[in-house]
Amino acid sequence: MKHTLGFYLRLYGMILAQDLKSKMSYRADFIISTVGMIATNVAGFVSFWILFRNFPSIGGWGYYEILFLYGFSLVSLTPVQCLFDNNWSLRQYVYSGDFIKYCFRPVNLFFYYQSEVFDIKGLGQLAFGIAMIVYAWGKLGLAVTVLAVVKLLVFLLTASLVMIALQNAAAATCFWIQNSFYVLDFVTRFKDYARYPVTIFSPVFRFVFTFLMPIAFIAYYPSLVILRPDEVPLLSWLSPVIGVVFFFLSYRFWMYGAMKYSGTGS
Amino acid sequence: MSSVIEIKNVTKEFKVLNRREGLKGSIQDLFSRDYKIVRAVDNISMQVQQGEIVGYLGPNGAGKSTTIKMMTGVLEPTSGEILVSGNVPYENRTRNAQQIGVVFGQRSQLWWALPLIESYRLLKEIYCIPDADYTHMLELYRSLVDLEPLLHKPVRQMSLGQRTLSDILAAFLHNPKIVFLDEPTIGLDVSMKAKIRTLIQALNQEKHTTVILTTHDMGDVDALCRRVVIIDKGKMLYDNDMEHLKGFFGSYRTLKLRTDGDHAAQAAAMQKMLPELKVSADTEWISVLVDESRAHVIDVLAQLQKQYTIRDMQLQEISTEEIIKKIYEEGVQ
Amino acid sequence: MNLKRYVTLTRAGIMESLQFRLSAFIMVLGNLLYLIVTFFLWKSIYAAAGTETVSGMTFNDTLIYLVLATALFGFMDMYIVWEIGRSIQSGQIVLELLRPMQYRKYLFWAYSGSFVTQFFFTFLPTFLIVAAVTHGAIRFGVNLLFFVISVVLAVSINYSIDFLVGTICLYTESIWGINIMKQVIVLLLSGATIPLAFFPEPLHSVALCLPFQSIYNAPLTLLLDGEPQMQNVLQILGTQAVWVVVMGLASMAFWKVSIRKITVNGG
Numbered sequence: 001m002k003h004t005l006g007f008y009l010r011l012y013g014m015i016l017a018q019d020l021k022s023k024m025s026y027r028a029d030f031i032i033s034t035v036g037m038i039a040t041n042v043a044g045f046v047s048f049w050i051l052f053r054n055f056p057s058i059g060g061w062g063y064y065e066i067l068f069l070y071g072f073s074l075v076s077l078t079p080v081q082c083l084f085d086n087n088w089s090l091r092q093y094v095y096s097g098d099f100i101k102y103c104f105r106p107v108n109l110f111f112y113y114q115s116e117v118f119d120i121k122g123l124g125q126l127a128f129g130i131a132m133i134v135y136a137w138g139k140l141g142l143a144v145t146v147l148a149v150v151k152l153l154v155f156l157l158t159a160s161l162v163m164i165a166l167q168n169a170a171a172a173t174c175f176w177i178q179n180s181f182y183v184l185d186f187v188t189r190f191k192d193y194a195r196y197p198v199t200i201f202s203p204v205f206r207f208v209f210t211f212l213m214p215i216a217f218i219a220y221y222p223s224l225v226i227l228r229p230d231e232v233p234l235l236s237w238l239s240p241v242i243g244v245v246f247f248f249l250s251y252r253f254w255m256y257g258a259m260k261y262s263g264t265g266s
Numbered sequence: 267m268s269s270v271i272e273i274k275n276v277t278k279e280f281k282v283l284n285r286r287e288g289l290k291g292s293i294q295d296l297f298s299r300d301y302k303i304v305r306a307v308d309n310i311s312m313q314v315q316q317g318e319i320v321g322y323l324g325p326n327g328a329g330k331s332t333t334i335k336m337m338t339g340v341l342e343p344t345s346g347e348i349l350v351s352g353n354v355p356y357e358n359r360t361r362n363a364q365q366i367g368v369v370f371g372q373r374s375q376l377w378w379a380l381p382l383i384e385s386y387r388l389l390k391e392i393y394c395i396p397d398a399d400y401t402h403m404l405e406l407y408r409s410l411v412d413l414e415p416l417l418h419k420p421v422r423q424m425s426l427g428q429r430t431l432s433d434i435l436a437a438f439l440h441n442p443k444i445v446f447l448d449e450p451t452i453g454l455d456v457s458m459k460a461k462i463r464t465l466i467q468a469l470n471q472e473k474h475t476t477v478i479l480t481t482h483d484m485g486d487v488d489a490l491c492r493r494v495v496i497i498d499k500g501k502m503l504y505d506n507d508m509e510h511l512k513g514f515f516g517s518y519r520t521l522k523l524r525t526d527g528d529h530a531a532q533a534a535a536m537q538k539m540l541p542e543l544k545v546s547a548d549t550e551w552i553s554v555l556v557d558e559s560r561a562h563v564i565d566v567l568a569q570l571q572k573q574y575t576i577r578d579m580q581l582q583e584i585s586t587e588e589i590i591k592k593i594y595e596e597g598v599q
Numbered sequence: 600m601n602l603k604r605y606v607t608l609t610r611a612g613i614m615e616s617l618q619f620r621l622s623a624f625i626m627v628l629g630n631l632l633y634l635i636v637t638f639f640l641w642k643s644i645y646a647a648a649g650t651e652t653v654s655g656m657t658f659n660d661t662l663i664y665l666v667l668a669t670a671l672f673g674f675m676d677m678y679i680v681w682e683i684g685r686s687i688q689s690g691q692i693v694l695e696l697l698r699p700m701q702y703r704k705y706l707f708w709a710y711s712g713s714f715v716t717q718f719f720f721t722f723l724p725t726f727l728i729v730a731a732v733t734h735g736a737i738r739f740g741v742n743l744l745f746f747v748i749s750v751v752l753a754v755s756i757n758y759s760i761d762f763l764v765g766t767i768c769l770y771t772e773s774i775w776g777i778n779i780m781k782q783v784i785v786l787l788l789s790g791a792t793i794p795l796a797f798f799p800e801p802l803h804s805v806a807l808c809l810p811f812q813s814i815y816n817a818p819l820t821l822l823l824d825g826e827p828q829m830q831n832v833l834q835i836l837g838t839q840a841v842w843v844v845v846m847g848l849a850s851m852a853f854w855k856v857s858i859r860k861i862t863v864n865g866g
Contacts, residue, residue: 011391015377018388022379022420032776036783043783047792051644054653054797059643101375103340106363107392116377186629193636200643205635 008111015115023120030120037121041074041128059200064139066195068227071132073195073219074125076159080167081122086114087171091181094174094261103258110255140227148226154240155222161243162217165250166190172250175257194218210235217242270443270476271314271337276346278307278332278500306332308500309346316443319470319477321491321508325590329500330480334446337478338368351443364393367437367445367475371452374429375436376421382432383417386439393440400439407435410468411461427458434462438469444476445469451486463489484583496590503593511589517558518588521566522551524578532574539573540566551580604700608708609715626673626721634666634729641665654796659736660823661794663729667822668791668815670725671750674717675757675814679706680781683765684774696858703854707758714754738825745832749818752839757814759846760785762854769857790816810842 023030048070052063061069090113093099102113133152142148170187174180190213198206198216209216221236281301307329314320324330335341336348339355339362348355355362368375376385390400407413413435416428424432430450437445447466451459467490470477479490487494487508494511496504504511525532533547536554543566544555554570556563563581570576645658656664683706686692695702730737764781768774786792789811798806806812817835821827 007394011388014388014391018377018380018384022377025379025420026772028771029773029776032771032773033779034776036776036779039780039783043787043792046787050793050797050799050802053799055644055648057647058640059647098373100335100340100370101373103359104338104363104366104368104375105392106360108360112392182625182629186625186632189629189633193632196636196640201635201639205639 003107008108011107012111012115016118019116019118020120033121034124037124041125045128059197061197064136065227066197067132068136068140069197069219069223070195071129071136072156072159072223073191074129075133076156076218076222077163077191077194078122078126078129079160080163081125082119084114084164084167085119085122086117087167088184089117090171091174091184095178099258099261109258110251113258137226142226152226155225158240158243159218159222161247162214163191163194165243165246166213166215168247168250168254172254172257175261190215191218194220196220214242214246268316269313270316270351271312271478272347272349273310273312273333273337274347276307276310276333276336276343276348277305278329278336278341279344280304280306305500307336307343307497310497310500310502311346312495312502312505314444314476314478316476317470317474318493319466319479319490321487321494322478322480322497323482323487323494323589324480324497328498330497331448333497334368334448334478334480337444338366338446339363364440365443367440367442369430369433369437369445369447369450371449372426372430374421374433376429376432378422379420381418381420382424385421385432386417386436389436389439395440399441403439403441406472410465411435427454427461430454430458430462431465434465434469438473438475441473442475444478447477447479449481450479451481451483459483459485460489466490484589496593498590503590518584519556519558519563520582520584520588521554521556521563522580522582523554523570523574523576524551525574525576536570536574539569605708605711608705609712626717627724630666630670630673630721630725631728633669634725634732637665638662638732654794656794656796657736659733663733663736663823664790664794664819665792666725666729667819668789670722671753671815671818672786672791674714674722675754676782679710679758679761680765680768680778681774682706682710683762684768684777687768688772688774703762703851706762737822740825742822742824742827745827745836746818746822749821749836749839752836752843753814753818755843756810756839756846757785759843759850760810760814763846763850766850766854766857769860785811785814788812789814790819810846813839813842 048067052066057063058066090099093102102109105112137144166187167184170184171180173183177183193209194215198209198220201209206216210221216235217239221233221239224236225232280303282304310329310333322330322333332341336343337350337355339350339353339359342356350362351365353362353365376382377388380388386404389395395403404413411431416424416432419428421429421432434447434450437447450466451462454462463486466477466479469475470490477490479486481487491508493507494504495502529547529549529552533545533552536552537543537545540554540561542560543557546553546555554566556566567576567579641658641661645653645661651657683692686695692702695705698705760781764777767777771777788806788809790806795803795806795812795816806816817839821832821835824831
């Protein structure tokens with residue numbers, strides 16, 4: 001039986017609504033986590049601010065341009081935080097054998113697994129990111145046109161797929177190795193590197209961060225389309241395609257691991 | 267009548283890592299690893315008809331769960347063929363999932379934080395259950411168990427018994443052709459066990475659902491199964507009806523006694539007194555295996571009480587392990 | 600005190616962590632990547648500044664400081680808060696309290712095994728790499744000795760803070776939230792993300808008055824100081840020693856009060 005996209009969207013909506021309802025029953029946890037998430041963002045911004053009090057620019061990029069990049073990376077990293085947070089629990093489900101319970105439903109296994117958790121804390125990060133983009137946009141005096149906003153949205157959306165793909169792949173390693181936490185942790189640290197222009201690196205590492213660990217596609221390449229509209233490199237225009245391709249590959253990898261694994265637990 | 271499950275010469279092998287021992291072993295493991303092949307299921311064949319309840323028995327690690335995983339499409343057999351209501355489960359997992367329901371021991375498949383009714387509503391969407399069928403099913407459930415108090419309770423607040431009950435109802439909700447129940451009564455008290463058994467029986471009768479039941483509890487088998495399949499170490503030992511098994515074993519029960527004095531010596535004395543029964547002893551209990559077709563437990567107890575001071579006693583049904591041991595020792599069929 | 604049982608715990612910890620050969624490799628790789636990113640990032644930052652020294656730190660100083668701070672973090676952060684939190688939530692804590700050993704001590708020694716492996720697998724390689732990359736910016740003199748002493752004190756302070764924060768889990772289920780807040784505050788105010796020297800006043804003075812700077816800033820300052828002044832060294836180590844005592848007592852007292860509350864009220 002083939003399900004339509006509409007079926008999955010409706011199902012996700014239902015699960016999300018239920019999940020939010022039940023989250024409200026753990027109010028203290030919700031508040032503390034939200035405060036923690038805001039604190040993370042504030043601390044990140046404070047570090048950024050201290051840096052620019054001591055130094056005028058980074059690699060030829062000014063304060064507001066870097067701020068734009070920073071905001072762009074926060075927004076494009078929101079979906080992975082909100083929608084795919086269950087990847088962090090995958091290791092435990094696999095280890096305890098509880099993962100099996102996801103395998104008996106007549107819906108897509110990856111969808112069913114990820115739909116279980118919506119991490120609402122990520123929305124704080126989204127708000128921070130949007131505020132930074134808007135502020136930097138104004139200060140840089142970039143034109144506000146419908147086309148620019150549409151471009152921004154499309155590139156944000158596809159850029160978000162890159163980190164999702166990296167995290168999926170990292171989480172899926174738990175189907176083969178026991179201590180996959182370190183892989184996931186390793187990949188998560190990429191998030192912090194995404195907010196700097198890739199041009200600061202030497203050619204070798206520019207290649208590495210573009211093609212091997214494609215973190216330059218999380219913020220740098222896609223935001224060039226808005227920041228420097230006169231000199232957009234080909235890679236920037238390709239970034240939506242790269243996001244989609246990486247996401248698809250990571251999905252196949254995740255599913256392959258899940259099907260390969262499911263038997264070995266008790 | 268065509269069979270709803272067909273298994274032909276199915277074998278499943280796993281690769282298992284041999285870990286070395288000690289600090290030195292851990293360091294060696296860093297550099298080289300050594301695997302061995304374990305055959306979890308070894309050339310099994312069987313057919314199950316629509317509406318049957320089959321007891322699938324065997325000790326821990328016998329290969330029961332592996333067989334079930336293959337039938338549910340989670341595992342691919344190393345060799346052999348499986349058809350579940352016309353599908354090859356592994357090749358078409360989602361289509362197969364629509365036809366089956368699964369309850370896996372104590373692992374609830376319901377949404378932990380949600381009230382039960384919300385879990386059922388989500389399942390209705392997931393399995394595309396038409397409104398009429400869904401309402402009908404809930405009506406049926408209401409007539410069988412006291413459902414109302416459960417419906418608005420989050421699953422995480424339920425007792426184990428309530429959770430098992432809810433999980434079983436969830437497995438039947440989309441009216442599947444086959445339901446797999448893995449240890450459904452494990453850890454439950456006697457009255458809850460009885461409730462669950464009645465429920466399974468009723469659902470099977472009402473919907474003509476095939477039920478594959480794995481359990482360690484011979485009580486479950488007695489109450490539900492006409493047919494029993496026994497496997498051990500991956501091999502099929504027995505596949506026939508329950509009556510046949512009973513006829514072969516008689517109906518055995520074990521009488522366990524605790525007396526004053528040395529158990530071993532007293533057991534030897536009791537054996538002389540009851541030559542047709544089997545008496546054994548360990549530090550805790552003296553066990554008397556009573557074949558009820560020859561002697562009644564009550565009479566045996568009365569006889570023993572005249573001679574010995576009995577401090578404590580227990581009555582045990584014969585367990586799967588004992589049956590398997592007997593099959594090995596004496597063979598069946 | 601029976602030393603043998605502590606050694607047994609340490610040995611078990613080493614064996615456990617060796618089983619995960621990949622994790623050690625990945626941690627080194629992660630630190631290496633961080634080193635690369637930090638190197639290029641600060642190189643271009645310093646290039647833009649146009650001067651050799653900013654706020655008293657050269658490029659090499661900053662690089663060593665940040666990379667080793669992260670390496671120290673990787674080796675000290677033993678997920679103690681998670682461990683305590685889970686143990687409380689699962690009820691396992693009751694069994695832990697029955698051990699013939701103080702929980703605080705038990706946990707420390709149980710984790711000491713991974714301290715040892717982490718030190719050799721992640722800190723040492725990172726240290727050697729950064730020493731090679733900055734050729735000679737790290738002096739191999741008496742400052743190394745001060746650094747080691749300071750790290751030992753830092754481990755103790757860090758453990759006390761972790762234990763203190765972990766104890767909060769007796770009051771709330773929100774382990775994730777508690778842990779992330781701790782991490783954010785410690786990392787920022789200890790100088791692990793940006794060297795404290797770059798902090799503007801009054802943030803700089805405030806940070807120096809808090810215990811967090813004793814975890815990363817103190818040992819790294821001692822390491823980078825090629826010609827140590829005895830008075831300066833003693834002042835830094837003395838401050839750390841005070842924090843060892845204060846945080847140790849605070850975490851012990853808080854644990855005792857909290858546990859009493861649990862045993863009175865029932866878990």
